[in-house]
Amino acid sequence: MFGSFNSKATKLLLLSCTALAFSASGAAAQTINYGSLEQMFGEPVTTSATGKPQTVSDAPANMIIITAEDIRRSGAVTIADVPGRVLQNYAGIDVQQASLGSANVGINGYDQPYSPKLLVLVNGRQVYLDDYGYTEWATIPVELAEIRQIEVVKGPASALFGFNAVNGAINIVTYSPLYDTVREVTAAGGSGNYAGGSAVLTGHIVDDVGLRLSTGAYGGDEFDGWKRSGANYAKRPDRFSVSADSLAKIGAHTVAGIELTSTSSQQTDIVTGNGASDNFYRTWSAKGSLTSETPIGVISGQVYHNAAHTSVDGLAVSGGLDNSTTVAQLSDLLQITPAQTVRESIEYRHNSMSSEQLTNGGTTSYDVIADSLMWDWQILPTLSWTNAGRVDHLSLSRSGATLSGFNRDNSYYDHSLTAYSYNSGLVDKVTDEDSVRVAIGQAIQAPSLLDFGTFQEAMRGGKTYVVAGEASLKPTLVKKYEAGYTRTMPEYGVTLSSSVYYQKTDEMNALLAPYALNASTVLTTDGNVGSSDERGFEASVGYKTKSGVALDANYTLANIREKLNGDYPLAEEKGTPTNKVNLHAGYTIGSLELDAYGHYVSHIYQQTINGGTGSTQLTGVPGYFELDARVAYHLTNSVTAALSASSIDVAHHQEDTGAAVDHRVMGTIGVKF
Amino acid sequence: MPKCASFSALSLVMAGALCVLPIRSSLAGAADKDFMIAARALTFLEVPPKGSAEIGIIRDPADPASVKDADTAKTVIGEGLSVGDLTVRARFLTPSEVQGANGLAALLVTGGTPAVFQEVAAAGKSRKLLTITTDPACIRADLCAVLVRSEPKIQVLANSRVVQQDGIAFSQTFAMMIKEFQ
Numbered sequence: 002m003f004g005s006f007n008s009k010a011t012k013l014l015l016l017s018c019t020a021l022a023f024s025a026s027g028a029a030a031q032t033i034n035y036g037s038l039e040q041m042f043g044e045p046v047t048t049s050a051t052g053k054p055q056t057v058s059d060a061p062a063n064m065i066i067i068t069a070e071d072i073r074r075s076g077a078v079t080i081a082d083v084p085g086r087v088l089q090n091y092a093g094i095d096v097q098q099a100s101l102g103s104a105n106v107g108i109n110g111y112d113q114p115y116s117p118k119l120l121v122l123v124n125g126r127q128v129y130l131d132d133y134g135y136t137e138w139a140t141i142p143v144e145l146a147e148i149r150q151i152e153v154v155k156g157p158a159s160a161l162f163g164f165n166a167v168n169g170a171i172n173i174v175t176y177s178p179l180y181d182t183v184r185e186v187t188a189a190g191g192s193g194n195y196a197g198g199s200a201v202l203t204g205h206i207v208d209d210v211g212l213r214l215s216t217g218a219y220g221g222d223e224f225d226g227w228k229r230s231g232a233n234y235a236k237r238p239d240r241f242s243v244s245a246d247s248l249a250k251i252g253a254h255t256v257a258g259i260e261l262t263s264t265s266s267q268q269t270d271i272v273t274g275n276g277a278s279d280n281f282y283r284t285w286s287a288k289g290s291l292t293s294e295t296p297i298g299v300i301s302g303q304v305y306h307n308a309a310h311t312s313v314d315g316l317a318v319s320g321g322l323d324n325s326t327t328v329a330q331l332s333d334l335l336q337i338t339p340a341q342t343v344r345e346s347i348e349y350r351h352n353s354m355s356s357e358q359l360t361n362g363g364t365t366s367y368d369v370i371a372d373s374l375m376w377d378w379q380i381l382p383t384l385s386w387t388n389a390g391r392v393d394h395l396s397l398s399r400s401g402a403t404l405s406g407f408n409r410d411n412s413y414y415d416h417s418l419t420a421y422s423y424n425s426g427l428v429d430k431v432t433d434e435d436s437v438r439v440a441i442g443q444a445i446q447a448p449s450l451l452d453f454g455t456f457q458e459a460m461r462g463g464k465t466y467v468v469a470g471e472a473s474l475k476p477t478l479v480k481k482y483e484a485g486y487t488r489t490m491p492e493y494g495v496t497l498s499s500s501v502y503y504q505k506t507d508e509m510n511a512l513l514a515p516y517a518l519n520a521s522t523v524l525t526t527d528g529n530v531g532s533s534d535e536r537g538f539e540a541s542v543g544y545k546t547k548s549g550v551a552l553d554a555n556y557t558l559a560n561i562r563e564k565l566n567g568d569y570p571l572a573e574e575k576g577t578p579t580n581k582v583n584l585h586a587g588y589t590i591g592s593l594e595l596d597a598y599g600h601y602v603s604h605i606y607q608q609t610i611n612g613g614t615g616s617t618q619l620t621g622v623p624g625y626f627e628l629d630a631r632v633a634y635h636l637t638n639s640v641t642a643a644l645s646a647s648s649i650d651v652a653h654h655q656e657d658t659g660a661a662v663d664h665r666v667m668g669t670i671g672v673k674f
Numbered sequence: 675m676p677k678c679a680s681f682s683a684l685s686l687v688m689a690g691a692l693c694v695l696p697i698r699s700s701l702a703g704a705a706d707k708d709f710m711i712a713a714r715a716l717t718f719l720e721v722p723p724k725g726s727a728e729i730g731i732i733r734d735p736a737d738p739a740s741v742k743d744a745d746t747a748k749t750v751i752g753e754g755l756s757v758g759d760l761t762v763r764a765r766f767l768t769p770s771e772v773q774g775a776n777g778l779a780a781l782l783v784t785g786g787t788p789a790v791f792q793e794v795a796a797a798g799k800s801r802k803l804l805t806i807t808t809d810p811a812c813i814r815a816d817l818c819a820v821l822v823r824s825e826p827k828i829q830v831l832a833n834s835r836v837v838q839q840d841g842i843a844f845s846q847t848f849a850m851m852i853k854e855f856q
Contacts, residue, residue: 033847037758041714042851043828053850058827253721294720294846336846339834339854382831382853433826491826 034180035149049152049172050426051387052161052344052375053334061387061426061440062158063485063500065091067151074587074596076631076645078189078667079197079219081139081240081266083151085662086629086647088171089600090583092539092555093155099659100269101193101221101238102139108155108169109481109504109537110559110577113607114271114657118167118446118479120158124175124246126260126288126305129165132324132354134449137270140282140309142244142262144199144217146185146671147175156481156502157444159422160389163348163371164447167479168504178203178211179248179256184674191667194237195221209250216243223269226653226660232277233314234269234660241265255293260305262286271659272313276610281312298335304328313457322457324354324450340379347372354450355401356457363401365414365455365470370394383430390423393445397453397472404456404467406518414454414472420445438485438500446477452510452527464523466515471527475508494547499540507532511569531565533573549589557581575606575619592635594643600627607658625654627662639673707824709750712782712806713762715820715830718848719804726754726761727779729806732794733766734786743784743808772797780804783812791817795836802841813855821855831855 033054038046042056045068050060057066067087077086084104089096095112098104105116117134120127121141128141151173158166176183182203189197197219205211220239227234244262251257263285270280288305307326332346353366373391380386399414426440451457454470485500508529518524541555559581563574584599604624608617628650633643646666648654653661716727729751733744744766751764767775769786772793781803783794791807795817798805805818812818819836823829833855837844844852 037714037717038848038851041711041718041828041848042830043824046851054847055851299846334846334850336850339832342850379854382855489827 034177035174036177036181045150047150047152049154049161049170051377051389052332052346053342053377058430058436058487058489059385059428061385061428061438062424063093063155063438063440063483063502065153065155067091067153069149072145072148072151074594074631074633075598076596076629076643076647076667077145078187078645078669079139079199079217079240080141080143080145080242081219081268083145084138086598086645087151088153090553090585090598091153092541092557092581092583093537094153095577095581095602097271097657098662099224099271099657100227100234101223102219102240102266102268103238103270104138105271105657106136106138106171107577108153109502110535110561111168111506111573113573113576117165117449118169120162120164120166120170121173122162122170123173124260125172125303126286127307127326127328128173130309130311130324131326131352131450132309132311132322132455133451134165134447137266137268137280137282139238139240139266139268140264140284141173142215142242142264142284142286143173143175144187144201144215144242144244146187146199146201147183147213147215149174149176149181156440156483157422157442157479158424159444160373160391160424160442161375163350163391164369164393164445164476167444167446167477175246176203176213177248178213178246179209179250180211183213185671186674187669187671189219189667189669191221192665193222193224193663195219195665195667197221206247211248213246214244216241218242224653224660224663226655226663227269227277230277230660232269232660233279234277235267235279238268239266240268254295255291257292258288258290260286260288260290269659271657277659279314281314282309284309298333300331300333302329302331304330322354322356322455325352327351342375342377344375345373346375352450354455356455363399363403363456365397365399365450365453367395367397367450367453369396384428386425386427388423388425390421392419392421393447394419395447399454399472404469404518404524406522407467407469407524409469409472416472418476420447420476420478434489436487438483438487440483440485441481443478443480446479446510448474448476448510448527464521466523466525467518468512469524469526474510474527475529477509477529478507480505480507494545496543497541499538501538502536504535504537505532506535506573509533509563509565509573513569530567530569531563533561533563535559535561535577551585551587551589553583553585555583576608578603578605578624594631594633594635596631598629600629601625602627602656605657609658620658622655622657625656626650627654641671643669643671645669706746706750707828708808708822709747709782710755710757711822711824711828711830712747712780712808713751713755714757715804715806715822716762716779717758717760718845720843720845722845723760723779725759726763728763728765728777730767730772730775730778730781730803731764732769732772732781732783732786732790734769734790737786737790740784740786740790747782747784769793773800778803780806782806783809783818785809785811788815788817791815794818798836798840804842805836805840820852829853 045066050062075086081102084096085098095107115133115135121136154170158170186200199217201215203213218241242264246260248258267281286307290303292301312321329349334344348371350369355364371393375389377387397416399411424442430436459466481504483502487498511530513528515523515525537559539557544552580603582601587596606619609620631645648664655661734740754761769790791812807818813821821831832852
């Protein structure tokens with residue numbers, strides 16, 4: 002809008018010729034002055050819905066923005082608490098926690114151990130681990146005090162974010178080292194011999210160069226249920242994280258950035274098949290970014306490398322996996338007319354994983370080249386239409402030793418696939434208070450590197466079970482149709498929102514029936530086994546007064562039906578709770594903050610593995626009600642003391658087939674300076 | 675009625691839609707928040723003023739509503755309103771003073787007669803000043819560049835023709851968040 006290029010044709014030509022790329026919430030998003038825009042427009046600003054900056058009420062997607070205040074008042078102390086203490090409070094989000102520091106998160110159902118359908122990013126850099134294809138929240142190198150907001154996009158979003166934003170995407174946006182000031186130290190201690198702390202510091206090295214440093218650590222006893230289970234679990238889960246993020250203004254229109262992070266953590270994971278494993282993770286990442294406002298649009302580029310080492314010690318599996326992901330993204334976001342914005346993007350991704358197990362370092366890898374285009378049209382001041390499409394081409398390969406006696410050499414893995422994803426959303430602000438949203442989207446869930454063929458072994462019943470994957474697996478396709486309605490009544494402090502959706506999942510991946518490779522080895526490969534349909538509804542109501550009262554309630558209904566090609570023990574149909582209710586009551590009086598959160602989740606069934614025979618079965622998990630609470634007092638303008646408790650209504654409750662979640666109490670002291 | 679000559683079909687649709695929007699009359703008195711938004715808009719110019727900037731507020735002694743709104747704006751801005759790194763100050767101008775006023779970063783007109791809007795528009799065009807209004811009539815008449823509203827929710831609407839003719843450029847990020855008036 003209002004740039005110096007007047008010819009639309011020239012703009013379009015330049016845009017096409019540059020063929021630049023954009024990953025929705027990538028470098029550009031990080032350099033946006035969120036705080037300034039939020040003050041201007043009176044509500045949170047996001048780039049996660051379309052890639053262009055917009056207020057959340059303009060977003061053509063079912064999305065939530067969780068603010069720093071929401072996080073603080075939830076009682077969460079570290080990033081590992083975010084699933085159970087923060088995300089669980091919202092409609093359409095499923096959380097299963099079974100150990101200290103580890104939880105699985107799903108959106109609109111399909112939650113499971115190592116949940117692969119949710120992409121999680123920090124400032125546009127994926128923190129999703131590609132080995133098994135999931136997010137280990139404790140490995141995210143972020144402290145809560147540095148989070149500006151958590152953006153949750155519910156529904157297929159891979160046209161914008163790429164592979165694995167299947168049922169949704171979560172982008173954690175931190176305070177900017179360039180525009181924001183955060184200086185905070187927090188110490189925490191509580192039941193279960195818990196002790197931890199964090200520090201976040203921002204500052205300007207020189208006028209136009211900002212730096213944000215953060216570090217955090219905790220350690221605590223594992224939930225009591227694990228001690229009685231006989232499983233191999235982490236006795237004292239812990240986490241350490243350190244991060245440095247720097248942004249520099251280069252001239253009036255360009256910002257460059259460098260980010261370095263490292264984490265280590267140990268926790269009890271519920272692994273695929275609902276066995277327990279004492280897992281140790283070490284991750285590091287490096288990222289460089291550059292964003293510039295030019296006559297041909299906002300051009301953004303970022304390159305990052307993620308490395309993760311996972312040591313697995315459970316299910317008689319012993320060994321490590323090394324996964325590295327290198328991503329290069331380039332984009333151009335251009336307002337071609339005052340009412341129309343387009344974004345063209347390309348992305349290159351190299352992803353590889355090696356196993357320390359029986360193949361002695363065999364490496365599976367793939368390269369992805371992707372191109373995407375987004376077009377946003379403000380048809381009327383009250384009506385907008387956004388379309389996005391993306392094509393991904395993946396080339397798979399394998400090197401190193403293969404499994405002896407298994408009739409597949411490395412050439413078997415020379416495989417490629419091309420997949421398409423898209424989103425289209427229409428938002429009509431019928432009145433100042435009412436808006437209607439209609440959206441359709443298709444997303445791709447790429448098989449994980451393990452699914453494709455990085456061999457992993459387990460010992461059961463005196464035999465070696467090998468998960469061998471399948472190179473010719475097709476990606477899982479998820480298509481969703483959704484209609485939503487939101488009404489805001491600021492004069493009463495009330496917000497209502499609801500949505501109804503239908504979601505179809507095709508080419509679901511699953512482990513096939515094991516077969517004997519020889520007398521001592523049983524082999525399992527992967528296959529595309531069928532489809533599922535989901536019908537769902539969610540409704541939320543919020544009430545907030547200037548006198549400090551906040552009340553929230555939401556309800557989620559989800560119904561999944563599987564249509565499998567054979568007798569496979571998938572638990573998508575019964576693994577999603579049909580009913581969920583979340584309640585929140587908060588009150589602020591002077592320096593005192595009081596909050597209580599209630600969650601009801603109906604019963605589910607999960608796939609479990611019989612440790613003796615290796616066969617699978619469905620195991621029931623009863624429905625539960627959980628009550629959490631937090632009380633905080635601002636001792637001074639800069640010092641806050643808080644006490645929070647989880648599961649205060651019952652001593653234990655079970656969220657999956659792992660051990661029950663303990664009742665825990667935590668005290669924190671936060672000092673801002 | 676909006677001025678519709680030479681509009682594209684899309685512009686006509688958009689202008690028509692805006693006509694049916696429930697827009698608050700300037701005579702009702704501009705809210706304090708409107709002036710805060712107007713001040714903040716300065717920080718989103720492509721080349722924003724640094725340090726401090728002055729907004730010229732039109733105060734027409736012949737129009738009681740204008741006097742009231744201008745006084746409210748002056749109260750909000752006070753001796754200097756801090757917006758990020760920028761301190762915004764206010765200077766009252768009568769319509770006849772607009773053309774001769776120098777050293778301003780923007781003009782703010784809350785309401786008035788077409789003649790007043792014409793004075794503002796002329797100054798905006800000749801001196802490349804951002805012209806902000808809380809009165810839809812000014813932007814509808816292609817005389818003001820930006821309309822700000824704070825109730826029932828914050829909206830920033832721009833008339834791209836005026837913006838272009840006045841040589842105003844916003845940061846691209848901000849420009850993408852503004853709703854186009856026409």
